[in-house]
Amino acid sequence: MRLALIGQPNCGKSTLFNQVAGYKAETGNFSGTTVSFKETKVRVLGEVVELVDLPGTYSLLGTNPAERVVLDYLIAKKVDAVINVIDATHLVQGLLLTLELMEMGRPIVLAINMMDEASRQGLKIDGKKLSDLLGIPVLPMIATRGQGVRETFIQARRIVKEKEIPQPLRYGNEIESAVTDLKNKMEQGEFPISRRAIAVKLLEGDPETTKLVESRNPGMTDIIHGHLDTLCHHSSRQAVWMVAKERQKIARALSRKISKQGESHLSIRDRLDDYLLHPIFGYIFLVVILAGFFTIIYGIGNWMEAPLLGFFDNLTDLIINRLNVAGLLPQLIVGMIQGVSGGLAIVLPYLVPFLLGLGFLEDIGYLTRIAFLADSLMHRMGLHGKAIVPFILGYGCSVPAIMSTRIMENKRDRILSAALVTMIPCAARLSVIFGLVSFYLGPWAALGIYFFNILVIAITGRIITHFIPEDSPGLILEMPVYRLPTLRTVTAKVWFRVREFIFEAWPLLIVGSITLAGLNYYSITQYLDILFRPFTWILGLPSKVGTPLIFGIFRKELSLIMLAQALGTINFGAVLTSEQMISYTVFVVFYIPCIATMATIKNELGTKSMWLITGLSLLVAILAALFSRLLFFFFI
Amino acid sequence: MQRRLAQLGFLPGNKVRIIRAAPFHGPLLLEVEGREIVLGRGVASHILVEYI
Numbered sequence: 001m002r003l004a005l006i007g008q009p010n011c012g013k014s015t016l017f018n019q020v021a022g023y024k025a026e027t028g029n030f031s032g033t034t035v036s037f038k039e040t041k042v043r044v045l046g047e048v049v050e051l052v053d054l055p056g057t058y059s060l061l062g063t064n065p066a067e068r069v070v071l072d073y074l075i076a077k078k079v080d081a082v083i084n085v086i087d088a089t090h091l092v093q094g095l096l097l098t099l100e101l102m103e104m105g106r107p108i109v110l111a112i113n114m115m116d117e118a119s120r121q122g123l124k125i126d127g128k129k130l131s132d133l134l135g136i137p138v139l140p141m142i143a144t145r146g147q148g149v150r151e152t153f154i155q156a157r158r159i160v161k162e163k164e165i166p167q168p169l170r171y172g173n174e175i176e177s178a179v180t181d182l183k184n185k186m187e188q189g190e191f192p193i194s195r196r197a198i199a200v201k202l203l204e205g206d207p208e209t210t211k212l213v214e215s216r217n218p219g220m221t222d223i224i225h226g227h228l229d230t231l232c233h234h235s236s237r238q239a240v241w242m243v244a245k246e247r248q249k250i251a252r253a254l255s256r257k258i259s260k261q262g263e264s265h266l267s268i269r270d271r272l273d274d275y276l277l278h279p280i281f282g283y284i285f286l287v288v289i290l291a292g293f294f295t296i297i298y299g300i301g302n303w304m305e306a307p308l309l310g311f312f313d314n315l316t317d318l319i320i321n322r323l324n325v326a327g328l329l330p331q332l333i334v335g336m337i338q339g340v341s342g343g344l345a346i347v348l349p350y351l352v353p354f355l356l357g358l359g360f361l362e363d364i365g366y367l368t369r370i371a372f373l374a375d376s377l378m379h380r381m382g383l384h385g386k387a388i389v390p391f392i393l394g395y396g397c398s399v400p401a402i403m404s405t406r407i408m409e410n411k412r413d414r415i416l417s418a419a420l421v422t423m424i425p426c427a428a429r430l431s432v433i434f435g436l437v438s439f440y441l442g443p444w445a446a447l448g449i450y451f452f453n454i455l456v457i458a459i460t461g462r463i464i465t466h467f468i469p470e471d472s473p474g475l476i477l478e479m480p481v482y483r484l485p486t487l488r489t490v491t492a493k494v495w496f497r498v499r500e501f502i503f504e505a506w507p508l509l510i511v512g513s514i515t516l517a518g519l520n521y522y523s524i525t526q527y528l529d530i531l532f533r534p535f536t537w538i539l540g541l542p543s544k545v546g547t548p549l550i551f552g553i554f555r556k557e558l559s560l561i562m563l564a565q566a567l568g569t570i571n572f573g574a575v576l577t578s579e580q581m582i583s584y585t586v587f588v589v590f591y592i593p594c595i596a597t598m599a600t601i602k603n604e605l606g607t608k609s610m611w612l613i614t615g616l617s618l619l620v621a622i623l624a625a626l627f628s629r630l631l632f633f634f635f636i
Numbered sequence: 637m638q639r640r641l642a643q644l645g646f647l648p649g650n651k652v653r654i655i656r657a658a659p660f661h662g663p664l665l666l667e668v669e670g671r672e673i674v675l676g677r678g679v680a681s682h683i684l685v686e687y688i
Contacts, residue, residue, distance in 0.1 A: 036668060058643035090671055093645065204639070244642045245649070248669075260674060279659040372674050376662040386674055409640075476640060476679060479665060479672035 002050040003079060003156050006070060007085035008097055009056030010480050012113045016085060016143040017053040017487060020153070037073055042264025044153045052079075060094075060100050061206055061242075066406040071208070074104060075192040080160045081107040085141075088118035088125055089481070091259055092371060095251035096244075102136070102166040105194025107159040110134070111141045111152045117483070122262035130258045136166045144486045168196055171246045174234060178203060178227040186213060186222055203227065203239045272482060276366070282373055289366070293357050294450070298443045301350035301434055308345035309570060312337060328521050335565055339510030342561030343501075344436040351427050351501060355494040358396055362493075363485030367392055371477060381458050382465025386477055387417040394424035396497065398597040401426075402604055415605055416464060419613045420457050422593040422601075423620060427497070428505070428556035429589050432455060435560050437585050438483070440573045445582070451588055456624045460616075505555050512551055512558050516565045517549070525566065539583045539625050542567075542576075554595055559588045579632045586628045590621035641683070645669035652685060 005013045038053045057067040060074075071481055073079070084101050086094025091112075101108055112127060124399030131138035137155040141148030158164075170176060202224050212221050231239045246252035256547035276285050316337050323330050361367060370392065386408060394401035401421045405414040425433060438446035519525045525547045531535070532546030544566045552559025563584075564570045572581065592614055593601070602610040607628040645668045646652070653667040663676045675683075 061643060063640040063643070092672055093669060236688075238638070240639055241642060241647055245647050248645075248647060248650075273656075277656055277665065279657075319654075368674075372658055372665060375658060375674075375676060376660040385674070421685060432666050476644065476676070477663075477674040479674055480645070548681075 001047070001080050001157070001160055003081050003083055003160075004052045004079045005083050005085060005155075006054050006097070006101060007056060007113075008058050008087065008090075008094055008613075009086040009478065011056065011085050011090075011094065012087050012143045013053055013056065016083075016111070016141070016149060017051065018492060019143060019146050019149050021053075024072055026226065028332050033294075037069060039292065042153070044157045047157065049153070049157065052077075053174060057097070059097060060104075060201070061204060063602075064407060064409050071206075073239065074106075078105060080110065081156045083109050083111060085111045085113050085143075087141075088112045088114045089121055089123065091255045092251045093255055096247050098134070099169055099247050099250060102134070103168045103194060103197040103200055107156075107164045108166050109137050109152060109159060110136055110138045110149065111154045113141045113143050115140045115148075116142045116145075117481070120181055124260040124262060126258045126602050129131070130254065133254060133257065134166070136164070144489055149503065162335045168194075169250055171243065171397065175239075175562070178231060178239075182223065182227065185515060186217065187550040198242060201546055203231070204243055205238075205240050232323075273369075276369055277372060282369075286370065291447075293361070294359065294447060295443070297350055297353045298434065298438055298446065300353040300610070302439065302443075304347055304349035305435070308349070309341065312341035312345060313570065328518070329519045331366065331517045333513040336510060338517075338564050338570065339506075339513030339561060341570070342513065342564065344508055345505040346560060347428075347431040347501065347506075347557055348498075350431055350434045352494065352498060354427055354430060355396065355497050356490065359394075359490040359493040360485055361437065362392075363483065363490055364554070365480040365482045368477060368479055372479070377458075379470070381420065381461025382435065382468075382470045383413060383417055383420075383461065383636050387420075388555055389415065389426060390417050390421045394421040394426060395430070396427055398422050398424070398426050398593060399600045402597065402600045405604065406632065411605075412468060412470075415609050415613075416461065416468070418601055418605060418609070419464070419616055420461050422597055422617055423453070423457050423460070423559065423590050423611055425453060425589045427501075428558065428594070431557055432560040432585055432588050436563075436572060436581050440581060441578055448591065449582075449585060452586070452624075452628065456590070456620065461619055497518075505557060506612060508555055509557055509561050512554070513561055516547060516562050520565065535587070535622065538622060539587055540629060541584055543578055545584060549588070549591070552594075553592050556588070556594050579629065582632065583629050587621050591618055593617060637682075642678075644673055645671060646683060651688070652683075656666070 005017055007013045014104060017038065017040070020042045021038075035255055037055070040051050040053075041048050042051050043049070052073070054070045054073055055066040057070045060071045061067070080100055082104070082249055086098060095113075098108075098110055110130070112130075115125070118125060125140070127138045128515065137159065139148050141153060143149065143151060171179070178575050179196060179199040183195045187197065196210055198213065202213060207470050208232050210224065213224075228239050231242060235242060237245075258422070272372055278285075292467065316334055319333060319337070323333070369387070371385040371388040374388050378385050387405075389407060390401040390404045391403050398421060401424070402418050405417050405421070408414050408417065414459060415506070427536060427542055433446050433449050437449055519528075525544070528550055529543045529546035531548050533543055536543050536546050548559045548562035548566050551562045567575050569575060576584070592598075598610055598614060600614055639675050640653050650668060655665040655667055655672065657664050661677055663674050666675055666680075
């Protein structure tokens with residue numbers, strides 16, 4: 001049995017998915033967090049059921065690649081029942097999709113999520129009545145607390161068993177007669193979705209469905225156009241609008257019948273936007289919030305890093321003295337300790353607070369506000385405000401950031417934002433910035449690197465836009481209401497990414513560190529260093545840092561942890577000048593994306609884009625690092 | 637583009653309210669069908685409205 005979760009963006013599908021699947025999907029309080037589908041197996045009343053989480057979509061028209069996934073999935077795979085999640089506070093809009101889904105000819109259960117939010121707004125919803133009106137099971141739900149989840153799955157299982165196909169609602173006569181005619185004239189074979197749904201999609205002008213029908217029966221082209229023309233002629237409106245308008249009428253009527261608006265308790269949260277989106281104060285708050293965010297990360301990380309490093313230094317000395325042997329073995333042990341301590345003392349102290357903070361800002365709904373405030377700035381780089389979503393995700397990890405470029409409508413925007421996103425210091429590079437620059441040169445230097453990074457990205461975007469001009473239609477985004485994040489969803493999100501570091505990256509770090517110790521012992525690293533010498537020479541760095549830079553391509557954290565191994569000490573202040581630390585860090589921030597990122601770019605945008613972006617990042621890295629040296633030369 | 641706007645509730649006859657505008661020719665925050673939608677000026681300039 002296969003169940004599909006479908007709903008509009010930001011209605012809590014992924015939260016529900018995570019409730020039943022453990023933490024496997026990313027969630028956030030903005031549209032487009034899920035861009036492809038995720039599958040999992042769940043147990044309902046002792047039966048194993050396959051559950052798929054599909055990206056949020058306003059309708060089944062699929063006007064961007066992420067939304068396209070939904071209709072494609074429904075057509076390609078056998079879905080036994082749809083669990084349609086809607087946001088209780090946006091009933092009319094949610095019901096539009098429900099009405100569309102009911103046409104598909106699949107059993108459907110409706111879960112009205114965020115009932116807590118609705119009652120806070122004074123909204124009373126009669127689920128029983130809605131169930132009677134639509135003829136499908138309707139259940140109230142609070143996915144963040146797991147309420148109503150079990151009942152929803154039990155109902156879903158029941159309707160599959162009893163093959164409860166919903167009765168589609170009727171449109172006005174004009175559309176109904178066109179639909180009936182198209183249904184009858186279509187080829188008689190099997191279609192993956194109901195014939196009625198296909199007929200409606202044809203009237204809505206969905207290009208994929210039209211192609212599918214025409215390929216089976218070329219004669220349909222004229223019939224479809226005939227209907228479109230007649231409908232347009234009668235009402236002087238396009239058929240797609242007429243269909244949408246009729247659905248809206250039905251949805252409004254339904255919503256009126258089942259919901260009552262009581263007294264709202266939202267005054268403070270509503271007024272929040274008066275300050276946070278204010279033309280002047282909004283930007284001041286933005287700077288203050290981001291500055292506070294980084295100060296907190298720095299404070300916590302720094303407070304933990306120093307004692308941990310001291311502890312591991314002592315431990316290393318102790319072991320070396322105890323063993324009291326020369327040769328390969330102590331070198332390898334030191335390498336191993338440096339790998340372990342690198343993860344524990346340098347990466348985790350910054351990574352955990354960073355992810356906690358980001359998760360909090362994400363769930364509260366502030367990220368979309370940043371998109372609103374930053375839109376005009378983003379246009380200067382040739383992108384619109386929506387690109388801020390991959391940008392902000394990029395501070396966590398480039399891989400999901402690049403995937404999230406799917407929320408953009410055209411390919412040029414996707415490639416440009418992917419190129420710029422790879423240059424944003426991800427959490428791994430954050431450890432280099434904080435572990436090296438901030439620890440030895442102070443928090444202001446680290447903040448300076450972040451600002452410099454944004455500046456370089458902006459200039460790069462600007463230059464590229466000069467050659468490939470922007471043709472995107474501009475920003476279209478839904479503004480989510482502020483939501484108080486629950487501790488459970490935020491910590492689950494943090495654990496999702498921290499787990500990835502601990503189980504995937506950290507072992508690699510330790511093995512890499514040991515390997516490097518071995519290579520060092522047999523003096524092989526000097527050959528690797530020669531390979532990177534052209535770069536290290538330009539940057540004014542000791543040739544020994546070539547090896548960490550090469551390892552950094554595998555995992556960005558390695559470029560810091562291997563640095564310890566390559567330079568033979570974890571006290572970088574003693575062996576590198578401030579200028580060298582800065583130019584090294586700047587180079588690391590920009591140069592060649594890590595292997596995982598490259599693979600993602602290749603998957604999402606093709607091999608050519610991958611090499612293009614890689615080459616571009618290397619070029620920008622060299623120029624940026626040179627520029628930072630120049631700044632040092634003139635001002636300090 | 638029309639289909640995308642239609643999905644979000646920008647249909648002939650629906651009421652739209654401008655809640656606020658971002659400075660520097662930035663996007664508009666609009667209310668349509670009980671939902672807050674951000675539209676860039678480029679897109680917004682293509683929507684024909686009647687002042688009420």
